[in-house]
Amino acid sequence: MIIYFLRRVLYAVPIALAVSVLCFMLVHLAPGDPINAIVPPDAPEDVVLQVKHEYGLDKPLPVQFGIWLVHVVHGDLGRSLATGQPVSDELSVAVVNTFRLAAVAALLGFLLGSVLGGIAAMYRGTWIDRSVVGVAVAGVSLPHYWLGMVLVVVFGVMLNALPAMGAGPGGSSDWAWDWVHLQYLVLPAVTLAAIPMGIITRTVRSIVIELLSQDFVTTLRGKGMRSRTLLRHIAKNAAPGVSAVMGLQLGYLMGGSILVETVFAWPGTGFLLDNAIFQRDIPVLQGTILVLALFFVALNLIVDLLQAVLDPRIKRS
Numbered sequence: 001m002i003i004y005f006l007r008r009v010l011y012a013v014p015i016a017l018a019v020s021v022l023c024f025m026l027v028h029l030a031p032g033d034p035i036n037a038i039v040p041p042d043a044p045e046d047v048v049l050q051v052k053h054e055y056g057l058d059k060p061l062p063v064q065f066g067i068w069l070v071h072v073v074h075g076d077l078g079r080s081l082a083t084g085q086p087v088s089d090e091l092s093v094a095v096v097n098t099f100r101l102a103a104v105a106a107l108l109g110f111l112l113g114s115v116l117g118g119i120a121a122m123y124r125g126t127w128i129d130r131s132v133v134g135v136a137v138a139g140v141s142l143p144h145y146w147l148g149m150v151l152v153v154v155f156g157v158m159l160n161a162l163p164a165m166g167a168g169p170g171g172s173s174d175w176a177w178d179w180v181h182l183q184y185l186v187l188p189a190v191t192l193a194a195i196p197m198g199i200i201t202r203t204v205r206s207i208v209i210e211l212l213s214q215d216f217v218t219t220l221r222g223k224g225m226r227s228r229t230l231l232r233h234i235a236k237n238a239a240p241g242v243s244a245v246m247g248l249q250l251g252y253l254m255g256g257s258i259l260v261e262t263v264f265a266w267p268g269t270g271f272l273l274d275n276a277i278f279q280r281d282i283p284v285l286q287g288t289i290l291v292l293a294l295f296f297v298a299l300n301l302i303v304d305l306l307q308a309v310l311d312p313r314i315k316r317s
Helices: 002-029 045-055 061-073 087-122 127-141 144-158 179-212 215-222 227-255 258-263 269-279 282-310
Strands: none
Touching (some): 087 179, 087 227, 087 258, 087 269, 127 179, 179 227, 215 227, 227 282, 269 282
């Protein structure tokens, strides 16, 4: 088991290095000059050259990448071209806010998807099954931003029941797990939970239907096992597949919430990326994309190891 874990960790190292190269190159391949975010268009040429030299933008790309990678390894993601603040300071606050939103959305999607998928499997072929499948398909198909805008109009404007923008009455720095702050989390979390809810519902339904047709379930039923105990056995066998899907969904929620955070002005990594794109703030873009990509790599590694723990049938080689 230890050798298997170490091998999986070593496999993640070249992947992380490749991710860093892609993050650096893709940002620089985008059209536009990042120096425009610092100096005005009518600035003298000598001023532009001086600013480029200060930020290291006058060096060849391989040299820039080497310098950037060394700084990243030491925890320095550079300074924002737009604000002059350290990227790590801005990113640390944004990552916490995004993780808070993604964790609540993932938990909501996992609970609803597991319950609905189990119900649909137990009542397979009935109107209940068809209704649940319809809800799951709608959750996967509806665009995030459209659903978010509908919820804002209904609950934020028409009913005035929930706040539609921001992370709290005093901003995100003084967050507390009380209703005063949680009410700001309801609409974006529900919006973000729609897709994982639909995916988990369909996954649980298919896994449970397959398990119900297996011999061990028929044997347990023949022995007169109670339904509640039988459900525990089914849930244990379904856990590896469902946990893998849920782990990947959490990674997608961390990196794919840019539109939802923009709609609700939630101060997370998506909102930070949106501003950095329009401001052509390369250090913020590179740092944010790199952190999200490395988080996804780490999450895949954790899910892989967790599957090996939950399911001994997985070959550890």
